[in-house]
Amino acid sequence: MREFENPNRWDKVAQHYEKTAHPFTARFAEAALATVSLTSHSRVLDVATGTGALAHAAARMGAQVTAVDFSAGMIARVAAAGLPNVDARVMDGQALALPDASFDAVFSIFGVIMFPDWRKGLVEMARVTRPGGYGVIATWQEQGAATFLLLGQIRRTLFPERENMTMPAGVKAMSDPEELAHELVEAGYRAPRIDRVTFDYHLDVGMLDDPEMLFGMSHDWVALSDEEKVAVIAEARRLAGDQAILPIPSTALIGVAER
Template identity: 30%
Template structure:
């Protein structure tokens, strides 16, 4: 009697797909920078506060994207400080470099780098930050241990992740609809994803297991405010590569139908003041002993 092998998560393939997604979505992520700032600004400020980032600090930004939070950090550390923005995607870092130039900042550098394999010396940074990046690493422990390695003793790592699906319906509703329409199985064991670190205690445990001390988290209400559900769909359609990846097996007509269904569901979050998509972020910090 034949037994069917349980499908295994393929981290190498996943990482390549993630790289390709961000190469494609780079321009859109940059174009929506002001929306990202408005949506995640409060959580970003909390992350920088919890990491104790101040004037003259050397800061590493992992999975920096188009660098909007790198710019915020660079202003905080001032001309005597330094921010290294890293990402797996070269295209998206081109926009981070452009943003730094437009802001007139000379203390931001960019480097293509895999967060699980940092090509950096030990104990060279005062702080490491990662905004909505850690959730997408196939080996989150390896990424955290690499962050720990490059930190100076007493330095801090701070990261922002989504909490649970029920608190993030602007994103979990589309994910659920796509999963249903594309007949996708549940995520495989060990598979990264938007809500992989959101449950109570999971992020704290990950930091502690990686070797950090004085670990703590804070939950930040971060509603996504846009003019309409239609604009939210446009934002997600242009910028959220993971949603396109989930729909890759569908025909163009089916994809269009899925986006229509998503928009209908998201209309529930429209008010007289526009669209307010429920979102809760968790900010974690840990210290290098």
């Protein structure tokens, strides 16, 4: 099992994720929310919610939100915000324990793309979307984003003979706009629209002191020797130079389609 497929691993990093990744993914969540119109009567589902970047933003807009994730640690962070219109539940996004056609809008912000059976995740999203409702998914382009993108760039610099960074199958399959549109239609949606959105991930260079926390979810970090890991961190520090924050431009595709 890869680290990102292990709920126990996500449980352990939930608080760190909320501090470092949540503010970054929240920017993409807001871009995704801008693709649909929500009201206080809207029923919204956030699949693989993480620490709730999308769920909290939708709730602040007044929507009634159900947020699900397979990690109890992540769900605990969502619930800790105490928003009365957010129902946070531990649930497998590949087999949603939710009725058919029960949501006006179903989102997954960099969640379904990580699933072992990501196509089943998309089908489940479509199943619980009401006719005339919307499904919205955010996915990275093939080289990933944030620390995954930085690690891949450094690996190609230091170890050019190695294979390119190993991304989850869902990311690889949906990293092209036409392919993402195709997969949304295959899942049961129609009339997909795909937008590219880029934001900088701001890497606190001090976090390089704990590289296992930064890179430990990536097989391409785990596969390195101790000596190679030291070289990767040295290269990251070289790239940062005198900066306390290293910006990493990261591009996502946001797909929205009607049920």
